[in-house]
Amino acid sequence: MFMNFRRIRKCQCVQLVTTCFVLSVVMVCWEQLDNSVVSHVKSYSYRYLVNSYNFLNKSFVITRQSADGLGGYRYLINHKDKCAGRDMLLLLFVKTSPENVERRQSIRSTWGNETYVSRELGADVRVVFVLGVHRDCQRRESTQEALLEEDRQYSDLVQQDFADTFHNLTVKLLLQFQWAHTYCRHARFLMSADDDVFVHMPNLVGYLQEVDRRGAQGFWVGRVHRGAPPIRRKDSKYYVPYEMYRWSSYPDYTAGAGYVVSGDVASKIYRASLTINSTLYIDDVFMGICANAMGVSPQEHPFFSGEGKAPYHPCIYDKMMTSHGHVSDIHDLWREATSLEVQNISRGLLRRLYCTAVRVALLCKPYYVDTYSCKSAFL
Numbered sequence: 001m002f003m004n005f006r007r008i009r010k011c012q013c014v015q016l017v018t019t020c021f022v023l024s025v026v027m028v029c030w031e032q033l034d035n036s037v038v039s040h041v042k043s044y045s046y047r048y049l050v051n052s053y054n055f056l057n058k059s060f061v062i063t064r065q066s067a068d069g070l071g072g073y074r075y076l077i078n079h080k081d082k083c084a085g086r087d088m089l090l091l092l093f094v095k096t097s098p099e100n101v102e103r104r105q106s107i108r109s110t111w112g113n114e115t116y117v118s119r120e121l122g123a124d125v126r127v128v129f130v131l132g133v134h135r136d137c138q139r140r141e142s143t144q145e146a147l148l149e150e151d152r153q154y155s156d157l158v159q160q161d162f163a164d165t166f167h168n169l170t171v172k173l174l175l176q177f178q179w180a181h182t183y184c185r186h187a188r189f190l191m192s193a194d195d196d197v198f199v200h201m202p203n204l205v206g207y208l209q210e211v212d213r214r215g216a217q218g219f220w221v222g223r224v225h226r227g228a229p230p231i232r233r234k235d236s237k238y239y240v241p242y243e244m245y246r247w248s249s250y251p252d253y254t255a256g257a258g259y260v261v262s263g264d265v266a267s268k269i270y271r272a273s274l275t276i277n278s279t280l281y282i283d284d285v286f287m288g289i290c291a292n293a294m295g296v297s298p299q300e301h302p303f304f305s306g307e308g309k310a311p312y313h314p315c316i317y318d319k320m321m322t323s324h325g326h327v328s329d330i331h332d333l334w335r336e337a338t339s340l341e342v343q344n345i346s347r348g349l350l351r352r353l354y355c356t357a358v359r360v361a362l363l364c365k366p367y368y369v370d371t372y373s374c375k376s377a378f379l
């Protein structure tokens with residue numbers, strides 16, 4: 001009995017080694033043909049065979065002095081008292097750019113309306129727009145005046161003196177965690193969202209209140225990327241050179257479009273960011289590296305979206321947390337997604353069955369670009 005068992009184990013071991021060998025040969029030979037399929041296979045094998053990113057700590061940790069040089073730009077607009085108030089549920093950062101004034105206006109009058117959230121949902125949520133200075137030096141002065149004027153009216157901008165570009169997104173991430181640490185340590189949750197993301201505030205607040213009741217420690221939720229490969233095509237926006245990140249997959253991280261962490265995780269990320277090399281400009285991956293160094297891992301929520309836009313339907317609104325890529329439709333979406341019809345849609349067995357059927361029809365199409373996965377249709 002015992003012998004047998006050992007023999008089986010040995011057999012499996014040989015099998016595993018052979019598989020690994022064949023896989024590695026395939027990988028090496030296909031290096032030239034490093035298209036997306038191969039890099040995904042590689043990164044997935046990496047993620048699920050190695051399944052540990054301990055080495056990241058060593059190669060990304062730098063001294064505090066060197067880290068100081070990378071973030072910590074001077075504040076041009078700030079609101080140190082924005083977070084005053086005892087019982088704060090959520091500090092919500094919206095990553096915006098100087099010229100996106102219309103997006104900010106739409107957010108203020110829809111899901112980012114603090115008065116609405118406090119009156120209708122009974123929760124204390126603060127929305128802060130974070131940005132740098134206009135990327136174009138020539139337009140910097142005039143946009144800056146407009147920004148100051150906008151801020152006089154709404155008092156919700158926080159701006160630092162760095163050029164607001166895609167490759168400075170990690171600087172913006174450092175700004176968020178630094179600001180939260182300095183002025184808003186008591187918020188129970190921190191969220192970071194793009195300015196073209198729609199947040200279903202009633203659903204989100206309800207969900208976070210429930211998580212909070214259970215005691216949220218080590219909480220980090222969003223659309224999780226597991227075993228995502230660095231993009232090596234030079235023409236891609238997300239291109240990352242080998243010198244910046246030499247392994248074949250990133251540690252687990254949540255899509256930067258919208259994710260939430262609990263207060264304790266926010267402070268861990270902040271502490272990690274003080275000694276981690278932040279030249280890696282993909283901000284959500286950088287956040288993943290910080291979290292990895294602190295032993296925090298993300299959890300998937302089926303109704304947080306990454307890149308995609310959710311289908312328009314009350315049965316989707318009923319569950320939706322975030323959806324990406326909404327600009328011109330944000331007012332209509334807000335009105336429809338928070339209507340009374342939606343609040344009633346899943347009451348009763350028949351209606352629940354109807355909604356499940358609708359969600360299957362909407363989310364489980366073979367050619368559907370993934371916002372929410374097919375399996376979330378059944379939740």
Ligand SMILES: *[C@@H]1O[C@H](CO)[C@@H](O)[C@H](O)[C@H]1NC(C)=O
Pocket residue numbers: 052053054057292293294295
């Ligand atoms: C290194 O990373 C691991 C996770 O991969 C983490 O659990 C550990 O705490 C990190 N160590 C240090 C010294 O940061």
Ligand SMILES: *[C@@H]1O[C@H](CO)[C@@H](O)[C@H](O)[C@H]1NC(C)=O
Pocket residue numbers: 108109110113114115116119
């Ligand atoms: C925010 O919501 C309140 C209460 O629902 C409403 O009175 C106010 O007009 C809204 N603000 C904006 C900018 O739409």
Ligand SMILES: *[C@@H]1O[C@H](CO)[C@@H](O)[C@H](O)[C@H]1NC(C)=O
Pocket residue numbers: 161162163164165166167168171
């Ligand atoms: C980031 O901002 C700094 C400060 O304005 C600027 O010098 C630098 O060129 C920016 N980096 C990128 C990649 O845009």
Ligand SMILES: *[C@@H]1O[C@H](CO)[C@@H](O)[C@H](O)[C@H]1NC(C)=O
Pocket residue numbers: 062063066243244245277278279280
């Ligand atoms: C941070 O990483 C970059 C490569 O991405 C490297 O050139 C730089 O020397 C590193 N900084 C420190 C202080 O190690």
Ligand SMILES: *[C@@H]1O[C@H](CO)[C@@H](O)[C@H](O)[C@H]1NC(C)=O
Pocket residue numbers: 340341344
């Ligand atoms: C929603 O349900 C409530 C009570 O179940 C009912 O009073 C109300 O009329 C319903 N509203 C709509 C728009 O169906």
